[in-house]
Amino acid sequence: AFGVRLRFVEEPEPRGTAGALKYAEELLEDRFLMLNGDVLTDLDVSAQIAQHERTGAIGTLGLVPVTDPSAYGLVLTKKDGEVTGFLEKPGSDKLVGIDEYLISAGIYVLEKSVLDRIAPDENVSIETQVWPGLVGESLYGYTSRGTYWMDIGTPDRYLQGTGDILLGNVKTAVGERLDASHQFLAPGAVAEGASVSGAVIAEEGVQIAAGARVVGPTVLGKGVTVAAGAVVERSVILDGSSIGAGSTVADAILSPNVTVGPRTSVQGQSVLGEGVVIGADCKLDRGIKVFPGTELGDGAVRF
Structure with a gap:
């Protein structure tokens, strides 16, 4: 009805955000998008892809700023967008010196080589196990300011x-x-x-x-x-x-x-x-x- 060809795979058991991605490896092209299904946003994904290509990144994380970071994991970046680290639901003592609180928007542009970092047939989190290992290896953030973003995972x-x-x-x-x-x-x-x-x-x-x-x-x-x-x-x-x-x-x-x-x-x-x-x-x-x-x-x- 929408002119879209949809293919899907079903995990034999829960394998986490990265393990599920690895399970779909044979369906993925050399560059692909990974999107969280419970996010509502009007972030400009085309601009995010353009930055990804311009920087030659292995992965580009869509980022949005928030005023209260206590419920989220923060993404730390350089001025050019290169990711330097992550802070999981930081307390106020960990926020000193951080000018802008950036969180993941759940939209990722990835090169297929990222899958080489994910063990097959295991439960793996892309947020806590894959991204930190890519710091210093051309992992970038694309920050979209003035963008609507909401996690709609609850009623x-x-x-x-x-x-x-x-x-x-x-x-x-x-x-x-x-x-x-x-x-x-x-x-x-x-x-x-x-x-x-x-x-x-x-x-x-x-x-x-x-x-x-x-x-x-x-x-x-x-x-x-x-x-x-x-x-x-x-x-x-x-x-x-x-x-x-x-x-x-x-x-x-x-x-x-x-x-x-x-x-x-x-x-x-x-x-x-x-x-x-x-x-x-x-x-x-x-x-x-x-x-x-x-x-x-x-x-x-x-x-």
């Missing part, structure tokens, strides 16, 4: 990142679809008497019934239905899901084809897996996670 940050996309705080192709009110509402999505406010995407086939209310930032995937009297706020509801009459979904993530029964509440960064069915008069809150295919009857959960 709250995933929802925050979604909101930032809809509000235009990060540059994406999705943002180009939105009107001046930060909305994309497919024709026929909003019934007369329904209320939609804030930054909202309602894709093709969405049906928001009269008396329902949708408050952004919210994404409703293709074919989502929101019944009369239901309220959806600050949530992501993916394709084919349905929200029953009088129910509330707030600050939650619903995978495709989820069914939420009438008068049920799903809130507090709860996450429902694909095909989950929640009966009437249930309450899910405080980050509860429901695995794909689970079915819960009427009133079965009050959490």
